[in-house]
Amino acid sequence: MLRTTFAPHLMKAYSNYTRIVLLFVFLVILAGGIVRTTQSGMGCPDWPHCFGMWAPPFSAKGLPPDYKKYLSKQDIDTEYNPAHAWTEYVNRLITGALGILIAVHVAWSFKKFFRAKQTICWLSCLLLVGTLFEAWLGKIVVDTNLAVVKITLHMIAALFLAIIPVLILHKLNENKIVHDKTLSMITTIALAILLVQIIIGTDVREQVDEISKALGYQHRDTWISQLTTAFDIHKITSIILSLLVIFVFWRSLSHVALQRKGAFLLLVVFALMAAGVSLASFNIPVFIQPIHLLLSSILFVGLFAFKLNVRK
Numbered sequence: 001m002l003r004t005t006f007a008p009h010l011m012k013a014y015s016n017y018t019r020i021v022l023l024f025v026f027l028v029i030l031a032g033g034i035v036r037t038t039q040s041g042m043g044c045p046d047w048p049h050c051f052g053m054w055a056p057p058f059s060a061k062g063l064p065p066d067y068k069k070y071l072s073k074q075d076i077d078t079e080y081n082p083a084h085a086w087t088e089y090v091n092r093l094i095t096g097a098l099g100i101l102i103a104v105h106v107a108w109s110f111k112k113f114f115r116a117k118q119t120i121c122w123l124s125c126l127l128l129v130g131t132l133f134e135a136w137l138g139k140i141v142v143d144t145n146l147a148v149v150k151i152t153l154h155m156i157a158a159l160f161l162a163i164i165p166v167l168i169l170h171k172l173n174e175n176k177i178v179h180d181k182t183l184s185m186i187t188t189i190a191l192a193i194l195l196v197q198i199i200i201g202t203d204v205r206e207q208v209d210e211i212s213k214a215l216g217y218q219h220r221d222t223w224i225s226q227l228t229t230a231f232d233i234h235k236i237t238s239i240i241l242s243l244l245v246i247f248v249f250w251r252s253l254s255h256v257a258l259q260r261k262g263a264f265l266l267l268v269v270f271a272l273m274a275a276g277v278s279l280a281s282f283n284i285p286v287f288i289q290p291i292h293l294l295l296s297s298i299l300f301v302g303l304f305a306f307k308l309n310v311r312k
């Protein structure tokens with residue numbers, strides 16, 4: 001455990017706060033997934049306002065007189081849709097809350113670690129800069145009417161944001177390292193394949209976006225059959241990845257410090273596979289889409305955290 005001049009309970013409070021920041025990063029990823037699957041991305045056509053207001057109204061009656069200029073920017077709604085506006089608005093509120101949490105984190109990190117461990121301060125700053133970049137990218141996505149490549153970049157950037165709190169927590173507890181050459185190598189391979197799998201998954205998702213949009217979000221039963229070979233590759237890679245995670249779990253049983261983490265990864269990969277198979281078998285159910293996305297982000301961050309604890 002890192003030694004500073006601070007009392008252990010303050011150290012624990014800082015670690016717990018970092019965990020809350022991580023939780024909010026996942027909440028932002030989940031909220032983003034819900035916005036997309038409910039087609040609410042353009043629910044607020046302007047940014048940072050929503051229909052020129054700080055909070056959207058519950059009915060069209062509360063809109064400003066010039067609201068039609070905003071409606072013309074929307075992709076699927078021809079009338080004001082309060083459900084879409086509020087889904088997007090809540091998404092922005094959660095993102096805003098994350099921004100505030102991170103700003104406090106930066107201040108706390110400098111106060112606590114500037115002398116004892118500067119890396120933690122810089123990691124916290126990176127989190128802030130990364131979040132500002134994500135917010136900027138979010139604005140670009142809105143301005144360009146959800147251009148798909150930018151959505152992928154948005155997703156990958158979110159994953160890298162999520163690993164920063166994990167790195168900070170690791171810096172606070174650097175003594176918990178297990179030495180196992182095979183496990184270290186397999187975990188690295190699994191992590192690399194997972195990253196590729198997530199990029200392929202985002203490609204599949206972009207195809208789903210295009211197909212569904214072209215069909216006016218109707219005829220869900222035909223979407224899966226229109227996917228290209230990227231979807232076949234996604235399925236094959238998922239099996240390879242699952243086998244690697246099963247190996248990681250099995251091998252972690254030999255190390256008391258890793259057993260719970262290994263079991264967690266196994267659980268997440270099984271849930272993720274079940275979510276994927278449900279997407280493919282039941283015409284891409286709306287509520288499974290954000291869960292599949294959230295679980296793949298949790299697996300990425302979980303595997304990364306696991307790797308930090310294993311060395312050659």
Ligand code: HEM
Pocket residue numbers: 033155194197198199200201202203204205206208209234235237238241242269272273275276277279280284289290292293296299
């Ligand atoms: C370890 C396994 C897997 C990982 C890490 C993974 C990851 C991902 C990711 C990151 C996306 C993009 C989600 C988004 O941007 O909203 C995605 C989409 C998708 N995946 Fe997977 N996936 C896995 C397994 C599977 C399996 C086994 C299937 C089906 C048999 C599957 C079917 C799909 C489908 C249909 C989509 C598009 C969903 C949408 O449009 O929301 N996935 N996957």
